[in-house]
Amino acid sequence: MSESYDLVVIGAGSGGVRASRFAADRGASVLIIESTYLGGTCINAGCIPKKLLSYAAHYRNDFSDAEGFGYDPHPATFRWPRLIAAKDKEIARLNEVYARILREAGVTLMRGHARIADAHTVMVGKEHIKARSILVATGSRALKPPIPGAELGITSDDAFHLETLPDRILILGAGYIAVEFASIFHGLGANTTLMFRGEAMLRAFDHDIACHLAEAMAEKGVVIKPSMSIARLARNSHCLEATLSDGSTLMVDCVMFATGRVPNTIDLGLEQAGVELGINGAVKVNDRYQSSVPSIYAIGDVIDRMQLTPVALREGMTLADELFGEGLLKTSYENVPTAVFSHPNVGSVGLGEKQAIMAGHTVRIFKSTFTALRHTLSGNSEKTFMKIVVDAISDVVLGVHMCGPDAGEVIQGFAVALNCGARKSDFDRTLGIHPTLAEEFVTMRASN
Numbered sequence: 001m002s003e004s005y006d007l008v009v010i011g012a013g014s015g016g017v018r019a020s021r022f023a024a025d026r027g028a029s030v031l032i033i034e035s036t037y038l039g040g041t042c043i044n045a046g047c048i049p050k051k052l053l054s055y056a057a058h059y060r061n062d063f064s065d066a067e068g069f070g071y072d073p074h075p076a077t078f079r080w081p082r083l084i085a086a087k088d089k090e091i092a093r094l095n096e097v098y099a100r101i102l103r104e105a106g107v108t109l110m111r112g113h114a115r116i117a118d119a120h121t122v123m124v125g126k127e128h129i130k131a132r133s134i135l136v137a138t139g140s141r142a143l144k145p146p147i148p149g150a151e152l153g154i155t156s157d158d159a160f161h162l163e164t165l166p167d168r169i170l171i172l173g174a175g176y177i178a179v180e181f182a183s184i185f186h187g188l189g190a191n192t193t194l195m196f197r198g199e200a201m202l203r204a205f206d207h208d209i210a211c212h213l214a215e216a217m218a219e220k221g222v223v224i225k226p227s228m229s230i231a232r233l234a235r236n237s238h239c240l241e242a243t244l245s246d247g248s249t250l251m252v253d254c255v256m257f258a259t260g261r262v263p264n265t266i267d268l269g270l271e272q273a274g275v276e277l278g279i280n281g282a283v284k285v286n287d288r289y290q291s292s293v294p295s296i297y298a299i300g301d302v303i304d305r306m307q308l309t310p311v312a313l314r315e316g317m318t319l320a321d322e323l324f325g326e327g328l329l330k331t332s333y334e335n336v337p338t339a340v341f342s343h344p345n346v347g348s349v350g351l352g353e354k355q356a357i358m359a360g361h362t363v364r365i366f367k368s369t370f371t372a373l374r375h376t377l378s379g380n381s382e383k384t385f386m387k388i389v390v391d392a393i394s395d396v397v398l399g400v401h402m403c404g405p406d407a408g409e410v411i412q413g414f415a416v417a418l419n420c421g422a423r424k425s426d427f428d429r430t431l432g433i434h435p436t437l438a439e440e441f442v443t444m445r446a447s448n
């Protein structure tokens with residue numbers, strides 16, 4: 001006999017778990033199905049393990065900065081297996097936390113690979129489960145480029161489980177995952193090359209910010225090779241040999257592809273059920289997250305709007321409230337703040353300068369490059385860069401961008417200001433907290 005639920009959720013990642021809890025809180029009977037680990041990409045192979053590794057990578061700089069403050073640090077020894085074991089232990093704890101959260105919310109958890117049989121039926125193995133509504137929250141997966149020898153390279157999924165830290169690593173990609181891993185491996189001591197086909201990295205970000213970061217990373221020692229790609233990969237007796245697009249070769253111990261992620265829609269039975277997919281396999285949904293089959297919904301990376309955890313969480317809450325609550329919640333895709341946990345960090349909210357101009361604004365630009373107080377003694381040559389993009393006619397602040405320590409922490413607060421429609425005059429009448437980096441955002445007066 002098959003069970004029946006108000007909502008069957010496929011995928012217990014960021015979006016699926018949040019939608020399940022919210023739906024159950026509003027009285028719905030909910031089943032969630034997960035084929036691997038609870039918590040999805042963010043917990044197991046994304047935000048959390050990445051940030052833990054990024055913290056580890058910062059220590060190398062911190063040890064050398066400490067000398068300027070009177071410390072005589074002993075030569076520090078780094079053990080990759082110890083870091084990976086500590087990270088795995090924390091993730092196992094978080095997997096348990098997710099199981100408890102679901103249990104306490106009254107959501108039923110089923111393990112296995114789910115397939116949609118029809119508009120109201122999901123199958124796990126031979127089991128048929130009936131659902132009034134089905135939610136696809138299956139996330140995305142990393143892609144390797146179609147080059148000979150690509151199977152010799154790894155993706156970010158594998159990077160979290162390497163047995164040893166490579167001496168030399170080549171990372172292919174220009175997006176935030178490529179940039180973050182370049183900083184992580186370099187910070188931990190690997191000889192790191194970051195390569196991308198285009199002229200600039202982080203193309204979705206303000207150009208000045210991306211350029212400042214590229215210079216800062218290069219100054220720290222990351223070898224950055226723009227306008228270049230890998231033609232083929234081969235293994236010789238002691239390393240990997242990458243033949244590059246200009247015909248030269250590079251010998252490394254590891255090649256990591258961070259060349260994009262695609263929605264996870266294979267082997268889900270979506271097309272047979274009549275669900276329309278976009279060119280890259282994303283589930284096409286309307287503004288209520290409803291697919292072309294009215295009882296089947298989708299949220300998160302699988303709809304490919306903004307592949308970020310807070311976006312998936314908010315979409316899950318909005319949908320659950322729409323289906324089982326008062327329908328008051330909304331997801332706004334404007335002024336979504338983001339961070340890149342590169343070294344130094346990037347934080348950004350709103351429009352970059354070019355984006356603002358392309359959107360029809362006449363802009364006033366405020367920029368500042370300076371040495372953080374900490375580095376007056378540390379001897380570290382790192383500079384902090386900040387930029388504000390303002391609509392010249394209305395004085396409304398369109399974008400706030402930073403490349404420097406804890407940029408994500410700084411920008412989160414400015415995202416609230418932008419959502420409140422802050423003007424540059426509001427920034428100007430706000431007093432700074434002295435001495436901080438963030439105070440620079442309220443003291444920039446001359447436009448460039």
Ligand SMILES: Cc1cc2nc3c(=O)[nH]c(=O)nc-3n(C[C@H](O)[C@H](O)[C@H](O)COP(=O)(O)OP(=O)(O)OC[C@H]3O[C@@H](n4cnc5c(N)ncnc54)[C@H](O)[C@@H]3O)c2cc1C
Nearest residue numbers: 011013014015035040041046114138139300301307308309
């Ligand atoms: C290396 C990396 C770093 C990242 N860093 C950040 C960051 O710093 N900040 C940020 O906001 N975002 C970050 N992201 C993005 C973030 O992880 C995703 O946007 C977020 O996890 C998407 O949530 P989701 O619910 O859509 O999918 P996911 O969290 O991926 O969950 C999907 C779940 O569905 C399961 N599943 C798939 N198919 C089936 C099936 N047929 N049956 C049953 N279960 C199935 C999967 O096993 C998975 O658990 C990062 C991503 C990566 C890869």
